[in-house]
Amino acid sequence: MRDVAYSVYERRLAARLHTDVQRGKKKVPRHIGVIMDGNRRWAKQMGEQIATGHQRGADKIHEVLDWAEEAGVETVTLWLFSTDNFNRPADELTDLLRIIEGSVRSLADTGRWRVHPLGALDLMPADFARHLKEIEEQTRDNPGIHVNVAIGYGGRREIADAVRSLLADAAARGTSIEDLVQMLDVEHITEHLYTQGQQDPDLIIRTSGEQRLSGFMLWQSAHSEFYFCEAYWPAFRKVDFLRALRDYANRHRRYGT
Numbered sequence: 001m002r003d004v005a006y007s008v009y010e011r012r013l014a015a016r017l018h019t020d021v022q023r024g025k026k027k028v029p030r031h032i033g034v035i036m037d038g039n040r041r042w043a044k045q046m047g048e049q050i051a052t053g054h055q056r057g058a059d060k061i062h063e064v065l066d067w068a069e070e071a072g073v074e075t076v077t078l079w080l081f082s083t084d085n086f087n088r089p090a091d092e093l094t095d096l097l098r099i100i101e102g103s104v105r106s107l108a109d110t111g112r113w114r115v116h117p118l119g120a121l122d123l124m125p126a127d128f129a130r131h132l133k134e135i136e137e138q139t140r141d142n143p144g145i146h147v148n149v150a151i152g153y154g155g156r157r158e159i160a161d162a163v164r165s166l167l168a169d170a171a172a173r174g175t176s177i178e179d180l181v182q183m184l185d186v187e188h189i190t191e192h193l194y195t196q197g198q199q200d201p202d203l204i205i206r207t208s209g210e211q212r213l214s215g216f217m218l219w220q221s222a223h224s225e226f227y228f229c230e231a232y233w234p235a236f237r238k239v240d241f242l243r244a245l246r247d248y249a250n251r252h253r254r255y256g257t
Contacts, residue, residue, distance in 0.1 A: 009239060010237075010238055010239045010242060013239065013242045013243070013246065014070075014238075014242055016246075017071070017242060017245055017246060017249065027248075027249060028071050028072045028073060028245065028249070029073060029201075029202035029203040029225075029245070029248055030073065030074045030075065030199055030202055031073070031074065031075040031076075031077070031198070031199050031200065031201045031202050031203075032068060032073055032075070032076050032077070032201060032202070032203045032204070032205060033076075033077040033079070033201040033203070033204040033205070033216065033217055033220075033221070033224070034064065034076065034077065034078050034079065034204075034205050034206075034207075035079050035204065035205070035206035035207070035213070035214065035216050036057055036060075036061075036078060036079060036080065036207060036233040037206055037207050037208035037210055037232075037233055038057075038207050038208030038209075038231070038232030038233045038234070038235075039053040039054050039056070039057040039232070039233055039234060040053055040054075041053075041208065041232055042056065042057075042232035042233065042234045042235060043056075045232070050092055050095070051092070051095040051096075051099070053234060054095060054096050054099045055099050056234035057233045057234050058099050058100065058102070058103035059103075059234075060233060060234055060236060061078060061103055061107070062106070062107070062110075063238070064076070064236070064241065065107075065113060065145065065147060067238050067241045067242075068145060068241075069144060069145055071245060073145060074145055074146065074199075075145060075146040075147075075148065075198060075199065075201075076145060076146075076147050076148070077118075077147075077148035077150060077195075077201060077217065078147065078148065078149055078150065079150045079153060079216055080100050080103070080104075080149055080150060080151050081096065081097075081100055081119070081150070081151045081152060081153065082150075082152075082153055082154055082214070082215065083119075083120065083123065083152060083153065083154035083157055084154070084214075084215075086123070097124075097125070097128060100151060101128060101131060101132075104117070104132065104135055104149050104151075105131070105135060107135075107139075107147060107149075108135045108138050108139050111142060112142060112143070112144040113139065113142055113144040113145055113146070113147045114139050114140060114141075114142045114144065114145070114146045114147065115135050115136055115139045115147050115149060116136055116146060116147065116148050116149070117132040117133070117135070117136055117148075117149050117151055118148050118149070118150050118151075118153060118194035118195060119150050119151045119152035119153035119154075119158075119194065120152045120153070120154070120157055120161065121133070121151070121152055123152045124151065124152050132149075132151065146198070148195065148198075150194075150216075153194075153216075154215050155213070155215035155216060155217060155218030155219070156215060156218065158193060158194050158218070158219065159189070159193075159218065159219055161192075161194070162189050162190075162192035162193045162194075162219075163189065163192070165192040166184075166188055166189060166191075166192045167180075169192075189219070190219070193219060193220070195217075195220060200217075200220040200221070200222070200223065200224065201217060201220055201221060201224045202224060202225065202248070202253075203224060203225050203226075203227060203244065203245075203248045204216065204217070204221055204224050204225070204226050204227070205226075205227045205228075205229060205241075205244050206226070206227075206228050206229070207229045207231055207232060207233045207236050207240075208229075208230075208231070208232050208233065209228065209229075209230045210228070211228045223253070225248050225251055225253065227243075227244040227247050227248065229243075229244065
């Protein structure tokens with residue numbers, strides 16, 4: 001009965017959101033960032049191996065992208081692997097990278113979405129990084145939503161890499177440090193981020209009940225709205241996603257004012 005009730009509620013919520021958007025009463029976020037948290041805790045709760053939790057989390061990605069596409073979202077950024085994840089036990093790390101590579105390749109195999117890896121790929125195993133770049137090239141002309149897969153990603157590292165790239169470009173042009181200091185502004189750094197050329201996320205969703213960014217898109221999230229969901233990532237449902245969209249639609253964005 002509970003599943004039936006949720007199914008009815010989900011359909012009503014989706015229909016109401018669709019109607020409000022069509023009438024111009026509500027807006028759908030163009031870019032959603034997702035902190036996919038809780039795989040390990042879900043596995044522990046269910047009495048499963050950690051690798052099973054990571055695999056179930058990877059399997060959830062296709063569903064969420066389907067929901068996002070239905071809603072009219074244009075870009076989704078998924079945080080699959082942080083720089084902190086390198087501290088995991090070696091056996092878990094091996095399983096996690098294998099699952100991530102398989103998941104990203106499965107996104108490409110659909111022929112639906114444009115997959116863009118972002119992160120410090122130089123920190124990843126060489127073959128792994130090469131495969132990600134091949135997948136990006138393979139999906140470049142796909143028609144669907146733009147899917148950023150944040151792998152080897154840390155917000156502080158991204159900003160440091162952006163500044164490093166900015167300085168390298170300035171040096172190549174013969175720009176002195178003194179001149180760079182005089183001209184440097186926010187947009188110069190933005191142009192060197194991993195997400196260069198993309199709109200900042202309108203909405204960031206984090207699962208598992210944790211209420212922090214943990215370094216996710218530190219620069220880009222300056223004016224983002226946040227939605228924290230209690231469900232662990234493998235247990236994240238369409239109704240949870242629709243609630244996040246409804247919550248976003250009901251907010252009045254002030255952009256820091």
